Amino acid sequence: MRASFRALRLTSAATSSHIQPFFSLPLRLFSAETASDSDSPSNPDFGSSDYTLPSSPSQPNPRLDPYYRARADEALFGKKMQSPLQEEEERERATRLARSLLEAALEPPDDVAEGEDMVVREEDQMSLSAGIIGAPNAGKSSLTNFMVGTKVAAVSRKTNTTTHEILGVMTKGNTQICFFDTPGLMIGHHGYPAATDVRVRVESAWNTINLYDILIVIFDVHRHLTTRDRRVIQLIRLLGKEKQPEKKRILCMNKVDLVTDKKDLLKVAKEFNDLPGYDRYFMISGLKGAGVKDLEQYLMDQAVKRPWEEEPKVMTEEVMKNISLEVVRERMLDHIHQEIPYVIEHKLMGWKELRDGSIRIEQHFITQKQSQRQILVGKNGSKIGRIGIEANQELRSIFKRDVHLILQVRVAKRKGA
């Protein structure tokens, strides 16, 4: 759109320069130029800005009957005679075109994201809380990260109605979607529960599901095709068994990018086709983004009129960098109880967001003496290793994504060395 407007401007500039010579001749005849051979603009003999001319007496525009004007136009320019009605229509069309061109020109630049800096009145706010359940490694975090975007939602809680772990917040236009990890259903980071456990967890989860507007049941379809897991199948079946409109559920077949024969996906879809509890089925790759747009649109459509729960602030990269420094420094202070932490310089040397959404962070500690370096590094690197592991874990949980933390300890170069 902007390109076309630019083209339009260029055309009009070209047109006016084209017209110029046509008018310059008669105008020169009447100009009040003093006689001079010099036409040089750097040394003008006459500049109209130096003179104030009396404004011409206002004359009413001579009015011509539209009928006679049309006839005169036809005689002079060969233009087809138009009725006043046709003229009116043409004027309207031209106005519409001009307006749409103006609107196109005024469109916000592409790099200003929709909804950014937009204040949405509370009465216009739409919300959706979505619980996500899946076995470990099903891809809950990757999917949330993809939808929430590269910016991490820095949530300052307004309400505290739930103690569930928040995975991320997506705010677009007037709609906010909060993604929660489901406790009780959290089969957790510690491995799969026993088969009997699944039933107990699902049963108890029904009570907590009421807290969400929708439950996203996610499973690794590639894994399902290669190593079927009875517990995962049981979970999917139990949650989709009954249709309960107030407990809306959807089933997401994740990691479709890993499935080479796409016909296999249809087989899996058929396998769970008989479950009336699921409102919709989605085939997605939460990591790569395939199918996520459809899922996102579906979720946006489910949002209800309700004030947002979270302030839609986003953690900028700058804030994330500072957090990374603070977390590492805190861990260092935990492990080094002597004076030296205060004389150690601590710098962020590298920050890179990798294609899989993880962040590579490189930080350097610069000590004054070799002995200080030795204390910080510890025996065979044990101390700095401990600091790194703990800080990495903490950063991973704050940023809700993988973090590759690299710490280096070096001795400051002596001046003049």
Ligand SMILES: Nc1nc2c(ncn2[C@@H]2O[C@H](COP(=O)(O)OP(=O)(O)OP(=O)(O)O)[C@@H](O)[C@H]2O)c(=O)[nH]1
């Ligand atoms: N190829 C592929 N890999 C994926 C996809 N989604 C997630 N993964 C990978 O699967 C692994 C687990 O993903 P997570 O998003 O951490 O899974 P999770 O369900 O949050 O795992 P827990 O935190 O253990 O419950 C990671 O190595 C991801 O990179 C996907 O759509 N395609």
